[in-house]
Amino acid sequence: QLDLAHKNYPCFEKFSEMEKTANIRAEINEVQPLLLSVTIVSTFQFYFIGKKCEILQDMNRHLEAILREKRALRKRLIKPRCQESQSLPIEATFHKYIVDLLAEAVTFIGKFESHLQSMRSIPQIPSMVKNMETALTKSELLVLELEDLAEQILKWRELQEDVYSD
Numbered sequence: 001q002l003d004l005a006h007k008n009y010p011c012f013e014k015f016s017e018m019e020k021t022a023n024i025r026a027e028i029n030e031v032q033p034l035l036l037s038v039t040i041v042s043t044f045q046f047y048f049i050g051k052k053c054e055i056l057q058d059m060n061r062h063l064e065a066i067l068r069e070k071r072a073l074r075k076r077l078i079k080p081r082c083q084e085s086q087s088l089p090i091e092a093t094f095h096k097y098i099v100d101l102l103a104e105a106v107t108f109i110g111k112f113e114s115h116l117q118s119m120r121s122i123p124q125i126p127s128m129v130k131n132m133e134t135a136l137t138k139s140e141l142l143v144l145e146l147e148d149l150a151e152q153i154l155k156w157r158e159l160q161e162d163v164y165s166d
Contacts, residue, residue: 066073090098108115121128
């Protein structure tokens, strides 16, 4: 009966419009925080995209500068650094240390091959130790045999002396 009366009386139409308005406001109140969070996220995305774009532009400028100086860079890479007149300046207080360092470098380079040989022989050290132990054992046996032989020679000598003395 209310539905039938609703169509006939304008007060119910006003009530229906107010109910629709309230529903729309409730939907707006639900959507508004979502819209705000989406706006904030998209703002942050644009901010970080802008930062990344700036970084890429800086890198692009740097690479363009390198391409412009490509020929000069190739020449510098081909030419040894020590022959260049524009070498790095070294303060006078450090000259003594540089001289010592160069002397050490020359010594190291001179002994480099022997250092490499030593490094290559490190994995063979256990077998070398076993060989040395075996050689030591053999030399001990030889010493014992030599002592026995020396005793026999001394006995023979005493016998020979007794025979000649008689």
